Structure formats: C-alpha cells, structure tokens
Amino acid sequence: MLQLNVIRENKDAIIEALKKRNSDAASLIDSVLVLDEKRRATQTQLDKTLADSNKLSKEIGILYKSGKAQEANALKEETANLKESSKDLTEELNTIATELQQALYLIPNVPHDSVPTGKSEEDNEEIFKEGDIPVLAGGALPHWELAKKYDIIDFELGVKIAGAGFPVYKGKGARLQRALINYFLDKNTAAGYNEIQVPHVVNEASGYGTGQLPDKEGQMYYMPADDLYLIPTAEIPVTNVFRDVILNEKDFPITHTAYTPCFRREAGSYGAHVRGLNRLHQFDKVEIVRVEHPSKSYEALDGMVEHVKDILRELKLPYRILRLCAGDLGFTSALTFDFEVFSTAQDRWLEISSVSNFETYQANRLKLRFKDEDGKSQLAHTLNGSALALPRVLAGILENYQTPDGIIIPEVLVPYCGFDKID
RNA sequence: GGAGAAUUGGCAGAGUGGUCGAAUGCGGCAGUCUUGAAAACUGUUGAGGGUCACACCUCCGGGGGUUCGAAUCCCUCAUUCUCCGCCA
Known part of the structure; x- marks a missing residue:
C-alpha cells in the first residue's frame, strides 16, 4: 500500500509511473486525495466535538464532588447535542476511512525506474x-x-x-x-x-x-x-x-x-x-x-x-x-x-x-x-x-x-x- | 471438548466509574561524578492522528454497549494460564 503522504506530495509522478503498468490510476489517486482531505476535515470536526464533551464531563465531575448536583445536572443536558453529533461524525469518519482504505488497496506499487515498459x-x-x-x-x-x-x-x-x-x-x-x-x-x-x-x-x-x-x-x-x-x-x-x-x-x-x-x-x-x-x-x-x-x-x-x-x-x-x-x-x-x-x-x-x-x-x-x-x-x-x-x-x-x-x-x-x- | 482465572507501556506490576496515557520498579537514552568503567545521583523514555509549532483527539487484547464521564461496569470474540477429558 502506498503511503498517503507520499501520494500527496508526488501525485503526478506516481500517476506517470503507474502508467507503465498499463493502469490509469489518475482517477483512483484523485479520489484517494479527496477522501483523505474529507477524512482529515471530519476528524478535525470530531476531535473538536470530543474536546468539548470531555471538558464538560470534567466540569460535571468537579461539580458533583463539590456537592453542586443541580448545576451538574444542568450541564448534563448540554452534553446531549455533543453526543449526538459526535456519534454522527464517528459514523461518517468510519465510512470515509473505509472507502479510503479500499481505494488504497486498489493501487499497485510504483515500479522502480529500471523496470522496462511492457504489456506481458x-x-x-x-x-x-x-x-x-x-x-x-x-x-x-x-x-x-x-x-x-x-x-x-x-x-x-x-x-x-x-x-x-x-x-x-x-x-x-x-x-x-x-x-x-x-x-x-x-x-x-x-x-x-x-x-x-x-x-x-x-x-x-x-x-x-x-x-x-x-x-x-x-x-x-x-x-x-x-x-x-x-x-x-x-x-x-x-x-x-x-x-x-x-x-x-x-x-x-x-x-x-x-x-x-x-x-x-x-x-x-x-x-x-x-x-x-x-x-x-x-x-x-x-x-x-x-x-x-x-x-x-x-x-x-x-x-x-x-x-x-x-x-x-x-x-x-x-x-x-x-x-x-x-x-x-x-x-x-x-x-x-x-x-x-x-x-x-x-x-x-x-x-x-x-x-x-x-x-x-x-x-x-x-x-x-x-x-x-x-x-x-x-x-x-x-x-x-x-x-x-x-x-x-x-x-x-x-x-x-x-x-x-x-x-x-x-x-x-x-x-x-x-x-x-x-x- | 468441559470448568475456572487472566489479558495494562520494552519487561514486571499498581490502578474497580471522575483532572489516568496511566503509580512504582527494572530496562533504554542523556547528563553529573570518574583517568576510563561500574556504582550513585539527576533528567528523560509508548504508538497514531492533527498543527508552521502549540492546542487538541484516539489507543489499557479485538469489537459492541451502559454512562455526562470507562483501564475500571455489561455483552461478545480472540488469546494465555490452571484443572478435567481426549490425543500425535
């Protein structure tokens, strides 16, 4: 499997090299890059949501410890939304990650420079x-x-x-x-x-x-x-x-x-x-x-x-x-x-x-x-x-x-x- | 195949719902000391994502669930150990 960062940095060279294998990988590589970007964007969003909900949970814990149960319960309600969206985002992320993985599996190795062109x-x-x-x-x-x-x-x-x-x-x-x-x-x-x-x-x-x-x-x-x-x-x-x-x-x-x-x-x-x-x-x-x-x-x-x-x-x-x-x-x-x-x-x-x-x-x-x-x-x-x-x-x-x-x-x-x- | 116990960082081993990515010891690395080494002392020491760099996020056998919050509770699978059975 090719490395994502290598694909990102050498996109054209890789597409060119894979042509030697008689495989036009251009569209596959493109979709990998799109998915990669989507993956990272979704990951970032999810991370933010998780960070917020981690923060709230910690606050709730502190409130309970200091006997402020009422305030804690109020905060609990706020977590519902975060929970919902983190669940959705996780699902989305998993879908994208799976697609990305499958696309990567389809790309063969890049032939070494010394490999002669040829069909069979x-x-x-x-x-x-x-x-x-x-x-x-x-x-x-x-x-x-x-x-x-x-x-x-x-x-x-x-x-x-x-x-x-x-x-x-x-x-x-x-x-x-x-x-x-x-x-x-x-x-x-x-x-x-x-x-x-x-x-x-x-x-x-x-x-x-x-x-x-x-x-x-x-x-x-x-x-x-x-x-x-x-x-x-x-x-x-x-x-x-x-x-x-x-x-x-x-x-x-x-x-x-x-x-x-x-x-x-x-x-x-x-x-x-x-x-x-x-x-x-x-x-x-x-x-x-x-x-x-x-x-x-x-x-x-x-x-x-x-x-x-x-x-x-x-x-x-x-x-x-x-x-x-x-x-x-x-x-x-x-x-x-x-x-x-x-x-x-x-x-x-x-x-x-x-x-x-x-x-x-x-x-x-x-x-x-x-x-x-x-x-x-x-x-x-x-x-x-x-x-x-x-x-x-x-x-x-x-x-x-x-x-x-x-x-x-x-x-x-x-x-x-x-x-x-x-x- | 049956019954029970367990699975935590390179290793050993704490941790049974809240600031735990995780005490402590060993090992590793760097430094102090030393002519050099050892010992001793000090510091440091998991992986991945993310960022210019931070922040931040994920990972305590795998997967799923409960909860505001899980290494800790529940389900499931795998593996290991002990006992029994079978057997090259």
Whole structure:
C-alpha cells in the first residue's frame, strides 16, 4: 500500500509511473486525495466535538464532588447535542476511512525506474544467461515420461488421493525432494539466512499484510470453518513475523529462510503447459526473506540475485534471469527478477525463482517500522525470493541430466541423496 | 471438548466509574561524578492522528454497549494460564 503522504506530495509522478503498468490510476489517486482531505476535515470536526464533551464531563465531575448536583445536572443536558453529533461524525469518519482504505488497496506499487515498459511476459528483459544447454541423445523424454519410466513420481495416484496437481513422489523421487530441500536450506543458512519454521496456514490479517488480500483470494485455498488460508508461499507467514513491529536500526539486516509446502488453486490456468510438474496445486519451496533499511534494499536485492545464481551454478543447470516488465510485475512489487531454468526436453524455460523488492509497500500494510537516527519511526523495506521452488528444478534436473542409462544426480546433491543415479 | 482465572507501556506490576496515557520498579537514552568503567545521583523514555509549532483527539487484547464521564461496569470474540477429558 502506498503511503498517503507520499501520494500527496508526488501525485503526478506516481500517476506517470503507474502508467507503465498499463493502469490509469489518475482517477483512483484523485479520489484517494479527496477522501483523505474529507477524512482529515471530519476528524478535525470530531476531535473538536470530543474536546468539548470531555471538558464538560470534567466540569460535571468537579461539580458533583463539590456537592453542586443541580448545576451538574444542568450541564448534563448540554452534553446531549455533543453526543449526538459526535456519534454522527464517528459514523461518517468510519465510512470515509473505509472507502479510503479500499481505494488504497486498489493501487499497485510504483515500479522502480529500471523496470522496462511492457504489456506481458513477452516484454520481459533477459539480463543474464548462463550454463550450457545439453544436447540430449535421441529418444530424450519430458520429465513426466521419465517420472513414469523410473517410477519416481505418480501423478495418477495423487489424483486418486486429492486431485490433479497433487503428485505423489516415490522412492528415489521422494528422496531427491528431501535432498533438494536440505540442500537449499543449507545453502541459504551458509549465506547468513536464519532458518525458521512457520505455520502453513495464515489468518486474514496476514494475507492483507503482504498484499495477497484483497487482490488474490481466488488463488488461495480457504478454510471457512476456521477462517484460515493455506499459504501459497512462505512469504506470507515469514514476512508477517514482522507485522506491527518497530525495529532498531541496528537490527538490520533481518534475513530468514524457510521451507514450506505451497498451495495454489491456480483457477483458470489449465492448458497445454500444465503437464507434469510444470504447474501444481501443492509444491515445495524454500524461501528467503529480508527486512532492510531503505537505503540498503537494492544492494540486498542484488545480493539475493547473486545468491540464487550461485545455487544454479552449483546445480549446473542452464538458466536465465529476466527483469520483469511493468505489465508482468506483481501488484505489490517495485522490481522483480525471475529466474528460469531451461527444460530441454520440453524446449521451454520454466520459472523457478522470483526475487523482489517491495520497498515500503508491504511494510506500510504491516506497520513494519524502525527507529531512525533521529528517533523517528520510518517504514522498512521488505524483500523476498525463492531459493528455490522445487518442482521445476526437479523437472530441469530430470530432463537435462537424463542419459540412456538413467538420470545422473547433480554432484552437489549426491551427498544429500545417498545415490548418484536414478535408473 | 468441559470448568475456572487472566489479558495494562520494552519487561514486571499498581490502578474497580471522575483532572489516568496511566503509580512504582527494572530496562533504554542523556547528563553529573570518574583517568576510563561500574556504582550513585539527576533528567528523560509508548504508538497514531492533527498543527508552521502549540492546542487538541484516539489507543489499557479485538469489537459492541451502559454512562455526562470507562483501564475500571455489561455483552461478545480472540488469546494465555490452571484443572478435567481426549490425543500425535
């Protein structure tokens, strides 16, 4: 959520910047400013009324104490009007505040200057590419065929138990999943991220805190009996650790890593590209989250990108990095880099990580602040990224490391797996 | 799941209808003293709105109510603790 005072002071610049997202926010911003003004005017009026009635109440109290009940009763009558108008004003204020809040929820984050203009993922800018794309022998298979051939992932069994998009990993497939989780967590903690285990469900307040609500409720599994959501990403619980928190400057940087399963309804995204592991309702992911001083957050973002690169180099997977264009940028993000691994047998790139800086957008909703040098409260910056999402990494490994004799396990994972080949 | 108790500032803990945003202690910060530090002493120390700055307003777990007036009374929800039941 954008800050009101920032909108007030940079109205035109914000409208201009949001045009990059192909959203004309001008009228929305205008109505926010009108509502803001109305809110403050109403607040001032209410404050005055309350001040008057507080004053009267105090006088009544003093009169009673000094035994002047009659005079007190006379004053009581005067309060009736004040009470009436303060009730009306409170109602009015609540209405305006709610409208203002809802309008603010509809405004996405302002894209960073470096974000390229563009309408869709086709306009994303490739900024880096590394790793050799293997030349596979004849008869190379896509990962879902390999999964079947070696009996390591059973998609049909998942359908029976839960439904499409909930695969069952078996034998060496299950072991490889566990190896990847442990490897990622080890890499992240070695880089200084503090491991944390968090709930896999979140309440409504947490959903609003990181911006999934009210925007994306259709993408989350919701449990009405308990008013809880299954998490679509560890970003929500891990970042909400810092909801309503005031940090000291010396607490920066805050870094966490967490493994969680992720649940996504993926409503309406069925089609040709969802086969196998490409798009699931439940998948595993290891996330990294940072809370940073505003002056350090872009440096931190670069550090996260380098960290993810390092992992992919060790796995020896061909990958590229995209700078998302404004049209493809997430609602809450100011700048996002996507990592994609090349799926050789499918001949396409698969997104395996998304690393973003949200600047103060989430912090404003979370009320995540810190005391600066002058002792004033300021909003912190939040960032997060996948390091990494498992299924497509697994797809990449299966396809790129396949040989006629079986699938070779990347060297760095062998100690975690306890085997070096799936055959 | 049943019965009872509780929820106050960074922490501990007073406060049961009136000048209480809240005593006191600890912690934090600043100063005095000291070669330096500790101790001691003095001052200061919640968040938000509002204002050029004051004034002023809101917040004592969340929401609602009673009252001229609520941290204090009532209702409701949440959470925590104790006892019982069930259970990985």
